[in-house]
Structures are given as C-alpha cells and as structure tokens.
Amino acid sequence: MIEGSRIRLKTWQQAAVAMGSAVGALLDPRRADLIAALGETTGKPAFEKVLQRMKSCPEGRAVLLERPRVVSANVGHAWDLPENTFGAAYARFMGSRNFSPDDRPPVRFMDTDELAYVTMRAREVHDFWHTLFDLPTNLIGETALKVIEFEQMGLPMCLLSVVGGTARFSGKQRKLFYQHYFPWAIRAGMQCTDLMCVYYERHFHEDLEDVRRKLQIVPAPVVP
Template identity: 85%
Template structure:
C-alpha cells in the first residue's frame, strides 16, 4: 500500500478540485500542493495510458511488479557510486540543492492502487529526468522539463505549468525560453525512449553518458545550463 490516505472523489468534486487547483496554480505557480492536486484530478486518462505502456514493456512490467520507491532508504547508495555513474550524477544533483527524495507529497486522488503507483512513480522520477537532461531547477529549467513530461505522458498539468511558469518570466526570459529551451525540449522529448518504462534504480552503477545514449537523451545545451546559477530554484514544479 502507498502511504497517505487517498480521497475518492465524485465527478463534481473532482471537477471542483481541478478548477480550483488550476486557478490557484496559475495565480501562484509556487503552490506545490495545488500543482499536485491538478495533476491527479486531470491526469487519470494519461496515467492509464502510461500504465498500459508499462505493461507492454519488459522493464516497465518489472517496475509495476516490484513498485520501487524513490526514497532515501532505497537510493542512498547512489552517494557512494563512482563519479562517472548515473547514480552519482543523481546524488550530486540532489546534494548540491539540498533536495531530499523524501520530500514528495503522497498521491491522494487516484482511485486504484495501480494508478496511484503510476502517478507516484511519475512524481518520483522527476529528479532522475533532471539529472539525465542536465536541466537546472530554476523556473525556465523546470518549465522546459514540463514540456518533456507533457510529450512523454500528455498530462494536462504539465502544459498548464508551462503556461503558468512563462507568465512569471521577464520579457528577456520569455524570449530566451521560447527561442532556446522550448524547441530543445520538444526535440528532446520526442527523441528519447519511453522514460516511464525505465527501471532507473537498476542503472545507477552504469556510466551516465552510456545510459543517455541508450535512452536517446539529448542533454540541455551548455548555454542553457549556465543560467542555473543566475536564477532561483523553483521547487513547486519539481512535481
């Protein structure tokens, strides 16, 4: 069982939560709780499609069978791996930002354990994707990753997060995002493998560049990554 009480919603309740969360998230994209609720109340069809794809993939089926969780007790060994590995890169990403794998809020609005796990998995692999694509955690980096997530899962919340995030851009940032981040993210999301069907924890000890090539990952261009030290981290969109 996934921890946290799930709240079954009737149709009108689900619509009310979705609308309220969408309005609140657009007004303040820093509200992680609203973004999470929006993703769950509008994402059931998308998560069901992801579930079916995972069932058709050998590695995806292994994920569904074993239901690994990205929590400190399960991924802590990544901090001890050689520096060239995917696991070490993930540990560096998390440690340099004082992020914890345990910070994710529980999924509350999914009707079944199976769909709840898929939604949980999508939430918990977000930082793996940051590591693989080399994206910063500022507003532009998070918005770019939401473009990739939308292409991978077709979650309405991802599209709305991009809209809400871009509203907060300055004119200069908006131009930079749509000239560089957005087209790169479209290309990267289309080229890579089905990322929800990857059992990441089994590849922690493999070379980072090797797994990137195998999964068709196009890392963010260096000029995009250089911006990461100039803007603030935007943790809400880590959902």
C-alpha cells in the first residue's frame, strides 16, 4: 500500500479513471479493484476531512501514529480469543465466509502517505463494521453498509454503490431494503461515533456488546 508505487494523475486523467471505474463497477460489482479506483479518484476531499478528524481525536491520532494494518499477521490472534469478544466475532465473520484480511487491493492514486494510509484503513475496517453492525455480505447487507459508510465518510463512491446496489434488487429485496434496512442504516450511521477514529485492534479482547455500546452502534434489524 505505502511501500508500493502510487500513480499521480492529472485532473483529466482522474476523471477518465473515475468514469471508467464507475462503468466497470456497475457492470461487475465483484471487481474490487475498480471500486477501489473509483473511491480513490473521487474521494480525496472526503478522505482529507477524515484525516483531519482523526488528527483531532486521541484514538484517531494513535491510529495515524502507529498505522496498524488489518492483515493476517496482525489479527490472527482474534481466532484464539474468548467467544464473547469482538475479536472472536470478527474471526467468526471472516472464517464463516472464507475471507482473508489480506485480499484488499493496494492504494494507487493518493498523493501523500497519510492519505494513502487513511484510504487503506477505510478499506480494511470494512469487515469490522460488518461485524459490529451484524450485517450479512449479501447485496442488501453490503448496500446498507454503504449507506453507513457514506454518512461516516461522505465518499461519493458509497453513494454510487447504493444507487447501483438498489438497481440490482428484485422487487422483494427492494421492499425489504426500504422498509427495514435503509431507515435503520440512516439512523445507525448518524447515531454511532466517528468510526474512522477507532483503534479497533485495541478492542479485540473486549465483550462485543460492550464495544457496541461504547461506539453507540445499533445492530441491523432482525427481519423475519
């Protein structure tokens, strides 16, 4: 991410990459590299605001100073924590889906190391948020989380993902989303703390429900 080479783009090049990434991501939402490129080329002002908020928060400053990475070598101990802990819940989330924390695409289009790290951090804490909000990784769950991410970070990519996600809903999914998940996501994203300022790894050993209360997180509704 920081060790690799980043690409400096002119304004027109950023626009071209953003447009191409947006079209490609809409055609194939599984292309994480295109979604990442879209987020970077359209999200610099939003990431700059996140960076300033992190600098003004003690826990956020600790994250920026130590730059923890959510990779297997650093979070593997979560699999050995007691069942009730946040870390164990994260491990269950990842293990049940055969996800690896090492699969995030690198940051390529940010100007500074600080912005590159904040961008990568936003990418890497995504699964922490899934765990804390108790959201599945299906289309409805991912779209609901993008609503929360938009409220938390203001990234245009998140808004575009919500539009693209809802466009792929079936009639039943659309009704379910707008009746239950969308209003919950709006409230949940506004109510919780500034999630980019949280040093999640320091809370792995804590009880999951205690972490939720501390961060003022309301889990997703249980829909019959």
